[in-house]
Amino acid sequence: xxxxxxxxxxxxxxxxxxxxxxxxxxxxxxxxxxxxxxxxxxxxxxxxxxxxxxxxxxxxxxxxxxxxxxxxxxxxxxxxxxxxxxxxxxxxxxxxxxxxxxxxxxxxxxxxxxxxxxxxxxxxxxxxxxxxxxxxxxxxxxxxxxxxxxxxxxxxxxxxxxxxxxxxxxxxxxxxxxxxxxxxxxxxxxxxxxxxxxxxxxxxxxxxxxxxxxxxxxxxxxxxxxxxxxxxxxxxxxxxxxxxxxxxxxxxxxxxxxxxxxxxxxxxxxxxxxxxxxxxxxxxxxxxxxxxxxxxxxxxxxxxxxxxxxxxxxxxxxxxxxxxxxxxxxxxxxxxxxxxxxxxxxxxxxxxxxxxxxxxxxxxxxxxxxxxxxxxxxxxxxxxxxxxxxxxxxxxxxxxxxxxxxxxxxxxxxxxx
Amino acid sequence: xxxxxxxxxxxxxxxxxxxxxxxxxxxxxxxxxxxxxxxxxxxxxxxxxxxxxxxxxxxxxxxxxxxxxxxxxxxxxxxxxxxxxxxxxxxxxxxxxxxxxxxxxxxxxxxxxxxxxxxxxxxxxxxxxxxxxxxxxxxxxxxxxxxxxxxxxxxxxxxxxxxxxxxxxxxxxxxxxxxxxxxxxxxxxxxxxxxxxxxxxxxxxxxxxxxxxxxxxxxxxxxxxxxxxxxxxxxxxxxxxxxxxxxxxxxxxxxxxxxxxxxxxxxxxxxxxxxxxxxxxxxxxxxxxxxxxxxxxxxxxxxxxxxxxxxxxxxxxxxxxxxxxxxxxxxxxxxxxxxxxxxxxxxxxxxxxxxxxxxxxxxxxxxxxxxxxxxxxxxxxxxxxxxxxxxxxxxxxxxxxxxxxxxxxxxxxxxxx
Numbered sequence: 001x002x003x004x005x006x007x008x009x010x011x012x013x014x015x016x017x018x019x020x021x022x023x024x025x026x027x028x029x030x031x032x033x034x035x036x037x038x039x040x041x042x043x044x045x046x047x048x049x050x051x052x053x054x055x056x057x058x059x060x061x062x063x064x065x066x067x068x069x070x071x072x073x074x075x076x077x078x079x080x081x082x083x084x085x086x087x088x089x090x091x092x093x094x095x096x097x098x099x100x101x102x103x104x105x106x107x108x109x110x111x112x113x114x115x116x117x118x119x120x121x122x123x124x125x126x127x128x129x130x131x132x133x134x135x136x137x138x139x140x141x142x143x144x145x146x147x148x149x150x151x152x153x154x155x156x157x158x159x160x161x162x163x164x165x166x167x168x169x170x171x172x173x174x175x176x177x178x179x180x181x182x183x184x185x186x187x188x189x190x191x192x193x194x195x196x197x198x199x200x201x202x203x204x205x206x207x208x209x210x211x212x213x214x215x216x217x218x219x220x221x222x223x224x225x226x227x228x229x230x231x232x233x234x235x236x237x238x239x240x241x242x243x244x245x246x247x248x249x250x251x252x253x254x255x256x257x258x259x260x261x262x263x264x265x266x267x268x269x270x271x272x273x274x275x276x277x278x279x280x281x282x283x284x285x286x287x288x289x290x291x292x293x294x295x296x297x298x299x300x301x302x303x304x305x306x307x308x309x310x311x312x313x314x315x316x317x318x319x320x321x322x323x324x325x326x327x328x329x330x331x332x333x334x335x336x337x338x339x340x341x342x343x344x345x346x347x348x349x350x351x352x353x354x355x356x357x358x359x360x361x362x363x364x365x366x367x368x369x370x371x372x373x374x375x376x377x378x379x380x381x382x383x384x385x386x387x388x389x390x391x392x393x394x395x396x397x398x399x400x401x402x403x404x405x406x407x408x409x410x411x412x413x414x415x416x417x
Numbered sequence: 418x419x420x421x422x423x424x425x426x427x428x429x430x431x432x433x434x435x436x437x438x439x440x441x442x443x444x445x446x447x448x449x450x451x452x453x454x455x456x457x458x459x460x461x462x463x464x465x466x467x468x469x470x471x472x473x474x475x476x477x478x479x480x481x482x483x484x485x486x487x488x489x490x491x492x493x494x495x496x497x498x499x500x501x502x503x504x505x506x507x508x509x510x511x512x513x514x515x516x517x518x519x520x521x522x523x524x525x526x527x528x529x530x531x532x533x534x535x536x537x538x539x540x541x542x543x544x545x546x547x548x549x550x551x552x553x554x555x556x557x558x559x560x561x562x563x564x565x566x567x568x569x570x571x572x573x574x575x576x577x578x579x580x581x582x583x584x585x586x587x588x589x590x591x592x593x594x595x596x597x598x599x600x601x602x603x604x605x606x607x608x609x610x611x612x613x614x615x616x617x618x619x620x621x622x623x624x625x626x627x628x629x630x631x632x633x634x635x636x637x638x639x640x641x642x643x644x645x646x647x648x649x650x651x652x653x654x655x656x657x658x659x660x661x662x663x664x665x666x667x668x669x670x671x672x673x674x675x676x677x678x679x680x681x682x683x684x685x686x687x688x689x690x691x692x693x694x695x696x697x698x699x700x701x702x703x704x705x706x707x708x709x710x711x712x713x714x715x716x717x718x719x720x721x722x723x724x725x726x727x728x729x730x731x732x733x734x735x736x737x738x739x740x741x742x743x744x745x746x747x748x749x750x751x752x753x754x755x756x757x758x759x760x761x762x763x764x765x766x767x768x769x770x771x772x773x774x775x776x777x778x779x780x781x782x783x784x785x786x787x788x789x790x791x792x793x794x795x796x797x798x799x800x801x802x803x804x805x806x807x808x809x810x811x812x813x814x815x816x817x818x819x820x821x822x823x824x825x826x827x828x829x830x831x832x833x834x
Binding site: 007010011012013014015016017018019020022023024025026027028030035036037038039040041042043044048052055070071072073074105106107108111112113114131152154210212276278281282283284285286287289290291293294295296299300301302303304305306307309310313314343344345357358359391392395 | 424429430431432433434435436437439440441442443444445447452453454455456457458459460465469472596598605606607608610611617625626627628629630631636638640673693695698699700701702703704706707708710711712713716717718719720721722723724726727730731760761762773774775776777785803804805807808809810812
């Protein structure tokens with residue numbers, strides 16, 4: 001079973017937008033054993049859309065299209081699909097009703113242009129959009145499945161998770177594949193691969209491993225294929241246990257969750273509260289913690305203190321010491337942690353102070369020098385990291401490393417590591 | 418003159434790597450008046466590379482290929498190109514010498530595998546790699562220019578800047594395409610389209626408009642094509658002015674920058690400082706502000722106060738009023754703003770308090786109810802928004818709306834709106 005992805009939009013061809021949708025979709029499809037044959041990016045022109053569709057339908061069984069579904073005139077995906085399949089455009093009252101309701105809920109009114117969103121090709125099954133205004137369309141044509149979705153990433157993802165994958169499952173296109181994810185943090189993929197080499201060398205043909213590194217974490221994905229679901233589930237579970245045993249101290253989850261979610265789960269178990277004092281990460285850790293629904297139960301807040309003045313005023317950092325050692329120092333990050341423990345009414349703390357770049361580096365403390373502290377009122381643990389020259393890497397990487405440090409601290413304190 | 422881009426690599430099809438090269442190349446080519454017809458991403462398989470090459474050579478005059486040039490066995494771009502053109506692979510002593518020197522400079526030695534880097538198709542012009550090990554290749558075949566470059570972004574960029582663009586210039590391959598971007602915030606694309614409908618209806622054939630919406634912002638892109646560069650630049654500039662005039666109050670930039678960058682530019686001009694008091698956005702606004710290099714010049718920090726206790730303690734929010742009105746209320750968000758102005762040593766403030774969801778909604782205040790305040794010591798402006806049921810949309814959307822409110826406040830205070 002092969003898939004082709006078609007991305008429609010001039011904005012991608014002229015480089016104004018980076019196509020992140022295709023990578024996400026490729027990753028999802030791959031998880032379910034569907035290989036992506038090709039990714040085609042074409043303009044908002046009918047002939048180009050038709051040409052891409054023809055090629056993809058010749059090569060693949062499943063064609064997933066994103067983009068060009070808005071209400072404005074440059075959005076011509078729908079009409080192009082209708083023409084390609086020789087179908088009429090028909091009006092769907094249900095789409096208009098849902099759209100009117102969606103807009104009303106947001107205090108907005110239906111405009112003349114947005115009415116065009118209710119017109120779709122007669123030969124498609126309409127998939128309702130729960131995250132936005134443009135519906136998606138599912139076609140069964142010439143032995144292919146073709147799905148056209150909006151290009152807005154969170155809308156596309158919702159369609160994939162709630163419509164496309166379940167429907168492919170229903171049809172038995174993605175049965176008999178089992179995935180298991182082991183999430184690790186604080187270790188590189190080559191070290192992990194070394195540690196489980198003997199296991200990997202002895203894998204049976206129906207099971208494969210993939211390593212997916214991302215900013216301080218590595219996802220190990222086990223994929224198993226087989227006819228007997230129970231036997232397969234057993235095989236995969238056993239393998240996951242063997243692997244976990246070899247790399248136990250790096251593993252933070254046996255499911256595909258974020259570090260902030262894993263840390264949140266731990267905190268929720270303890271019934272205690274955490275907070276953060278951030279300099280170089282500038283609120284990034286706070287927003288990660290808060291991105292988890294229900295985080296208000298265990299996360300109190302953050303003091304983002306970018307300046308010397310605020311570090312002193314809000315976090316009681318000793319000014320003379322800060323001036324002697326610099327804001328990026330073990331002493332300051334420890335005082336930030338202590339200050340936050342006092343100020344934020346919390347039991348556990350993360351503090352960061354570093355040089356994210358591109359400016360601010362010195363020979364002693366080049367860009368990428370990061371001090372962090374995690375701990376509780378009883379004990380604070382500090383750690384120095386030397387990261388990259390790139391601000392856009394250093395900030396999220398620091399955040400992940402810090403979340404992992406607090407996670408380890410909590411486990412240690414509760415006698416689990 | 419049209420170009421096609423071919424990206425070679427299994428890692429992109431399975432979603433392990435996001436293809437950022439194509440966007441960069443598309444942007445560069447456009448600047449020089451070359452339209453990208455299509456982007457094709459294919460696997461490291463000979464047949465797929467041949468198929469992509471055939472299609473691209475039928476559609477375009479210039480084909481830029483990235484990826485698959487390393488020394489390992491899965492890198493088969495060179496041999497695939499040689500076979501496609503019916504050319505032999507030949508050995509280049511100069512490549513080997515340059516490679517040996519490059520590796521020596523880094524304390525590394527030539528391996529048996531890396532010697533394969535000196536073999537190239539006989540029909541190509543070799544382009545020397547100044548940033549890495551694999552040479553690039555320039556082909557003139559069947560009326561097309563085909564260039565094959567490494568996929569490592571900084572190596573590819575160096576080849577583009579120092580070899581490809583200069584060689585295309587030498588050959589006089591240039592027509593004129595001009596883009597202009599107008600960035601708007603706080604308005605939907607359909608409302609914008611309604612407001613500039615008469616302009617859009619009267620557009621000449623050589624000029625087109627596109628709307629690119631993203632979480633509270635809409636990018637309007639004008640694209641013009643024509644033989645006379647000065648005349649075209651004039652046409653596009655005039656059109657941009659006309660459009661801007663119709664939608665002036667929503668426009669925040671005439672170039673492709675983020676809202677946090679636009680706000681940062683304004684703040685840097687005033688020489689004053691801003692800070693934030695965040696509840697529902699939980700540090701998201703802080704990390705947006707801090708994501709801009711140099712933001713420490715105008716951004717002091719944030720108090721992320723998730724609990725009632727912290728709102729009272731750190732932001733001096735009056736507890737009885739908070740208990741009467743609720744944390745998500747005009748009164749509380751105003752007091753949060755006032756508290757932050759006092760605590761953060763700042764001139765301008767953003768405060769947010771809302772129900773991001775999925776829990777916490779009530780009939781009176783459903784999920785998506787967001788209060789925000791922006792202002793200075795002289796004046797604070799509050800505003801209520803009713804957003805979506807989705808936490809992952811509400812948080813970044815609130816952040817963008819709030820950044821835009823402070824931007825408007827600053828302009829207003831400085832008499833510009």
